[in-house]
Amino acid sequence: xxxEAIVFYIFSAVVVGAGVGVIAARNPVHSVxxxxxxxFTAAGLFILMGAEFLAFILVxxxxxxxxxxxxxxxxxxxxxxxxxxxxxVRYLPVGAGVGxxxxxELVLIFGTWEVAPKRLSSVPVYARARxxxxxxxxxxxxxxxxxxxxxxxxxxLVAMIGAIILTLRHRTEVRRQRIAAQLARTPKxxxxxxxxxxxxxx
Amino acid sequence: MDNALWTLxxxxxxxxxxxxxxxxxxxxxxxxxxTYAERKIIALSQLRKGPNVVGPFGLLQPFADGLKLFLKETxxxxxxxxxxxxxxxxxxxxxxxxxxxxxPFAPGAVVANINVGILYLFAVSSxxxxxxxxxxxxxxxxxxxxxxxxxxxxxxxxxxxSGFVLVTVLLCAGSLNLTDIVLAQRHVWFVVPLLPMFVVxxxxxxxxxxxxxxDLPEGESELVAGYFVEYSAMTFALFYLGEYAxxxxxxxxxxxxxxxxxxxxxxxxxxxWIPGPLWxxxxxxxxxxxxxxxxxxxxxxxxDQLMRLGWKVFLPLSLGWVFLTAAVLMGxxxxxxxx
Numbered sequence: 001x002x003x004e005a006i007v008f009y010i011f012s013a014v015v016v017g018a019g020v021g022v023i024a025a026r027n028p029v030h031s032v033x034x035x036x037x038x039x040f041t042a043a044g045l046f047i048l049m050g051a052e053f054l055a056f057i058l059v060x061x062x063x064x065x066x067x068x069x070x071x072x073x074x075x076x077x078x079x080x081x082x083x084x085x086x087x088x089v090r091y092l093p094v095g096a097g098v099g100x101x102x103x104x105e106l107v108l109i110f111g112t113w114e115v116a117p118k119r120l121s122s123v124p125v126y127a128r129a130r131x132x133x134x135x136x137x138x139x140x141x142x143x144x145x146x147x148x149x150x151x152x153x154x155x156x157l158v159a160m161i162g163a164i165i166l167t168l169r170h171r172t173e174v175r176r177q178r179i180a181a182q183l184a185r186t187p188k189x190x191x192x193x194x195x196x197x198x199x200x201x202x
Numbered sequence: 203m204d205n206a207l208w209t210l211x212x213x214x215x216x217x218x219x220x221x222x223x224x225x226x227x228x229x230x231x232x233x234x235x236x237t238y239a240e241r242k243i244i245a246l247s248q249l250r251k252g253p254n255v256v257g258p259f260g261l262l263q264p265f266a267d268g269l270k271l272f273l274k275e276t277x278x279x280x281x282x283x284x285x286x287x288x289x290x291x292x293x294x295x296x297x298x299x300x301x302x303x304x305x306p307f308a309p310g311a312v313v314a315n316i317n318v319g320i321l322y323l324f325a326v327s328s329x330x331x332x333x334x335x336x337x338x339x340x341x342x343x344x345x346x347x348x349x350x351x352x353x354x355x356x357x358x359x360x361x362x363x364s365g366f367v368l369v370t371v372l373l374c375a376g377s378l379n380l381t382d383i384v385l386a387q388r389h390v391w392f393v394v395p396l397l398p399m400f401v402v403x404x405x406x407x408x409x410x411x412x413x414x415x416x417d418l419p420e421g422e423s424e425l426v427a428g429y430f431v432e433y434s435a436m437t438f439a440l441f442y443l444g445e446y447a448x449x450x451x452x453x454x455x456x457x458x459x460x461x462x463x464x465x466x467x468x469x470x471x472x473x474x475w476i477p478g479p480l481w482x483x484x485x486x487x488x489x490x491x492x493x494x495x496x497x498x499x500x501x502x503x504x505x506d507q508l509m510r511l512g513w514k515v516f517l518p519l520s521l522g523w524v525f526l527t528a529a530v531l532m533g534x535x536x537x538x539x540x541x
Contacts (some may be wrong), residue, residue, distance in 0.1 A: 003211065029339060033286070036332070056321035064328025068335070068358060072351070075339050132317045134378055177506065 008048055014041045028074045038068045053134045221313045224276075225302050233255040234264035239493050247498040255292035274435035279342060282432065287340040288464045291433065291440035294333030298447035300328040305454050306381045308464045308478040319375055320368055323455060324361075327410060331357040332421065333444065334412075334429050341432035349428025352505070353419030357410050359512035364406040367399045370527045371459045376538030384463035386538060391467075393460040399523055400460045402516050404492070407452035409512065411445060415500040416508055449493050452488060458484035 018041065021034035039062045046055035140147055238253065238261070245252030278284050304319040306312040316322060331354050338350020372378055374384040374396065386392075390525035393400045409416040420428030430441045458465060463485075464478030474483075503511070531537040 013342065027283075030283075030286070033336070039335075052318050053321070056325045057316050059322065059325040060328055064325065064361070065358065068331055068354060071335060072354060073331075075335075075347075134318060179510075 004048060009042050010046070011044045011048065015045065028077070032071050032074050034066065035070070036063055039063045039067060051133055052131075053137055054130070204251055208302065218313070218430035221289065225313060226299060229284065229299065229302060229450070231448065232441075232450055233443050234268065236446045236450060236490060237375070237442075239269070239491075240497070241368070243491070243494045244498050247495075256289045264416040268439065270379065271435055271439040276435045276437055279432050282341040283342070286336055287432075288342060288437065290333050290428075291338065291437045291444070294441040294444035295447070297330050297333065298444040298451060301451050302454075304380055305451075305458060306384060307482055307529050308383075309381070311479065312381060315379065315381055318378045320372055320378045320383065320459075322366060324365060325382075325529075327364075327451075329362055330410070330448065333441075337433070338429040341429070343432050345425045345427075345431045346429050349419045349421075349431070350486070352425075353412060353429060356412070356416065356419065356508060356512075359509060360406040360409040360516070363512060363516035363520045364403055364410070366524050367403045367406070368459070369524050370396055370399050370520070371530060373527050374523070374538070380458055380463075384458055384465060387462040387465060388469075391460065391462040391465075396460065396523075396527070399520065400456070402520050403456055403460070404452075404513075407456065408496065409508070411448045411452060411493075413449065414497040415444075415503050417491060417502060418505055421502060429485075449490055453481070453486040453489035453493070456489050457482060461489075462484045 015038050018038035022031050022038065025031045027191055039058060043055040043063075044090045045056045046052070046058060203219040218229045241263070242252040242260075256262045256266045276288055301323055303313045304316060304322050306315070335350045338346045338348075338353070340486075341347070371383065371392055374392055375383040377383060378385070408414075412419050418428075419425075420430070422428075425431070430438060433441060464482045466473035466476065466481055467480075
């Protein structure tokens with residue numbers, strides 16, 4: 001088990017290092033790349049805990065989709081680095097205050113919170129039942145938490161429709177390809193044979 | 203103590219290294235000969251001869267090409283971001299190789315028989331976009347950047363559809379493990395009940411590997427060579443090897459998911475004489491041949507048509523098929539892995 005500990009500390013060090021890199025990198029694209037490294041290494045930590053389903057979902061959703069969009073946007077932005085850095089000293093007290101507040105809250109929560117006090121042991125159910133954790137997640141998500149799950153789905157659906165409605169505009173000046181109309185054309189309506197009498201054509 | 207160290211760590215590590223080499227070396231040879239096959243097949247379909255000078259029938263041509271690229275100078279453009287510039291091709295090539303860890307060649311013949319193999323494959327293929335987008339950005343060139351943007355949009359679009367295709371497959375198999383998925387096809391290959399999904403998966407594969415007819419990211423008439431226009435020598439070679447390794451990977455995935463992997467078409471005598479790994483290789487080779495055949499046959503898509511196909515045709519079709527599959531399986535009680 002010494003090997004697991006070594007791997008854990010390597011991964012943790014990489015996550016922390018990448019996290020520092022996100023805020024320390026001068027180039028915003030490098031920041032996003034560090035963020036991706038942090039996500040990816042966190043997935044490695046999940047695997048060490050035996051949560052392989054969560055690990056791969058993290059990679060697929062965050063690294064494979066969300067971070068690609070981040071990277072997309074950050075690459076396209078034209079950022080003025082000098083102006084970004086100029087306000088650093090002025091905003092430092094506010095930032096430090098927010099950070100301190102969060103730290104105090106975290107300490108309060110984890111110092112007093114008892115996880116599921118009536119549970120007999122802290123070993124997860126799936127580990128005792130020897131289920132794969134994909135099945136364990138499905139078993140609990142679609143039975144006990146099915147309403148919460150459906151509700152989350154509905155909220156996301158509403159958010160998606162909202163985003164579409166906010167950004168959708170019908171531009172009349174753009175000529176779009178209407179494939180159905182193209183396919184529905186027949187020679188009869190698109191070709192006209194004109195008999196031009198000899199000597200009278202323009 | 204020494205003995206425990208050997209049995210616990212050193213020996214498994216050595217065995218794993220051996221397994222990895224046993225996959226990577228044949229894979230690299232296959233990649234080399236896929237480039238040769240591509241040139242020969244295109245030549246034959248255009249009534250030319252193709253490479254026929256280096257070695258018998260030009261068989262040593264891939265090695266000559268490799269040697270040439272190896273000896274060339276790696277040029278890093280001024281204004282490029284050097285570290286990121288070099289990481290990009292390494293990333294592309296590595297991702298094309300590591301996906302093979304979970305592909306089963308025969309019962310038990312797989313490096314990592316993990317429970318969530320299909321998610322692993324999906325995760326690795328969703329990372330593939332990074333190599334391209336990073337390359338395009340780090341090159342500090344407009345052509346490369348435009349190619350990278352096109353490619354990122356294209357790969358993200360087609361991944362959605364191929365994700366739903368994977369869902370239909372795992373609904374039918376009742377497992378995320380690739381070996382279980384192959385074994386679930388003992389009676390009938392999934393290509394029979396899921397034929398439209400096989401087509402969607404294969405076409406999405408063409409789009410995700412940036413192959414003709416979806417090769418807009420490297421559309422040479424508009425973008426010179428797209429995202430790898432600034433790359434030379436080995437960095438260029440790694441992109442190229444990565445592309446061909448991805449073709450073989452998509453072919454291998456399609457044969458595991460839809461064509462029954464190592465299983466023969468029917469468990470009767472003339473078919474069972476051929477060993478399982480050879481069946482797998484034959485199926486993958488047939489599908490890879492399709493990639494080359496498509497290249498010689500179809501013209502390139504227009505960009506809006508490409509997006510329309512991904513979002514307005516494949517996505518609703520595959521989503522509908524997920525519902526249909528689930529409904530049929532629930533209605534008939536064929537849902538596997540229940541209980």
